[in-house]
Amino acid sequence: MKIQAAIFDWAGTTVDFGCRAPVEAIREAFASFGVPLSSGEARAHMGLPKIEHIRATCADAAVAARWAAKHGARPTEAEVAQIYASFLPRQFAAIEKYSRVIPGVAPLVAHLRARGVRIGSTTGYTREMLDVVMKRAACEGYAPEASVTPEEAGMGRPAPLMCYLNAVRLRVYPLRACVKIGDTVSDIEEGRNAGMWTIGIAVTGNEVGLSEEEWHVLEEGERARRAEAARRRLFDAGADFVADSVGECEAVLDEIEQRLALGS
Numbered sequence: 206m207k208i209q210a211a212i213f214d215w216a217g218t219t220v221d222f223g224c225r226a227p228v229e230a231i232r233e234a235f236a237s238f239g240v241p242l243s244s245g246e247a248r249a250h251m252g253l254p255k256i257e258h259i260r261a262t263c264a265d266a267a268v269a270a271r272w273a274a275k276h277g278a279r280p281t282e283a284e285v286a287q288i289y290a291s292f293l294p295r296q297f298a299a300i301e302k303y304s305r306v307i308p309g310v311a312p313l314v315a316h317l318r319a320r321g322v323r324i325g326s327t328t329g330y331t332r333e334m335l336d337v338v339m340k341r342a343a344c345e346g347y348a349p350e351a352s353v354t355p356e357e358a359g360m361g362r363p364a365p366l367m368c369y370l371n372a373v374r375l376r377v378y379p380l381r382a383c384v385k386i387g388d389t390v391s392d393i394e395e396g397r398n399a400g401m402w403t404i405g406i407a408v409t410g411n412e413v414g415l416s417e418e419e420w421h422v423l424e425e426g427e428r429a430r431r432a433e434a435a436r437r438r439l440f441d442a443g444a445d446f447v448a449d450s451v452g453e454c455e456a457v458l459d460e461i462e463q464r465l466a467l468g469s
């Protein structure tokens with residue numbers, strides 16, 4: 206049996222090195238309510254549908270405590286909706302700034318297509334957001350055959366429904382011959398829940414959280430330390446494999462194909 210499909214995440218995996226667009230938008234939205242977030246707080250729930258990302262951030266103890274100090278009580282569901290409303294235009298503005306295709310993605314995808322692997326995608330973005338991202342990515346040579354957003358599948362990550370809908374649209378089976386590739390814990394949970402192989406993306410994604418320029422100027426020991434911490438977190442989430450970037454996935458995909466051939 207051969208790999209039937211590769212289902213890629215978007216921000217931090219195929220576009221937006223460092224997964225910076227959602228972080229900037231969420232931090233600005235919370236700051237507009239007088240509750241600044243650290244980068245780590247803004248990244249803790251990355252990969253979920255954006256409204257759920259905001260809701261989960263509001264439920265974090267330190268954030269809820271700072272919100273209560275400012276507003277008199279923990280954030281309510283009505284306030285979650287207000288933060289989301291503030292977040293939306295900021296997210297569209299950030300997408301305009303941070304949606305470049307990550308180096309190595311287009312060649313790896315071309316290689317997969319040549320091998321007969323179908324290309325799908327899932328996201329925490331809404332369809333309106335993803336349409337903007339996809340248009341820009343296509344101009345830079347990356348255009349998956351299928352894309353599914355949380356509202357289209359009825360549930361976002363960590364549920365597997367976006368992966369299932371990709372399989373339906375690509376007409377591929379079985380799911381155990383498909384691979385989910387993404388940069389967050391929730392990406393790995395989504396792929397595992399779908400019964401797919403999972404590859405975590407460590408360096409270009411949310412777990413390192415640096416721009417390409419910031420990454421390259423880091424001292425070598427610090428780069429190694431941060432990459433290892435990101436790999437550890439993705440393996441701890443249950444990833445079958447971890448690669449530093451999508452462009453470095455070829456050897457892993459070969460190994461998955463060998464293991465499928467052996468029936469493991």
Ligand SMILES: [Mg+2]
Nearest residue numbers: 214216217388
């Ligand atoms: Mg991502």
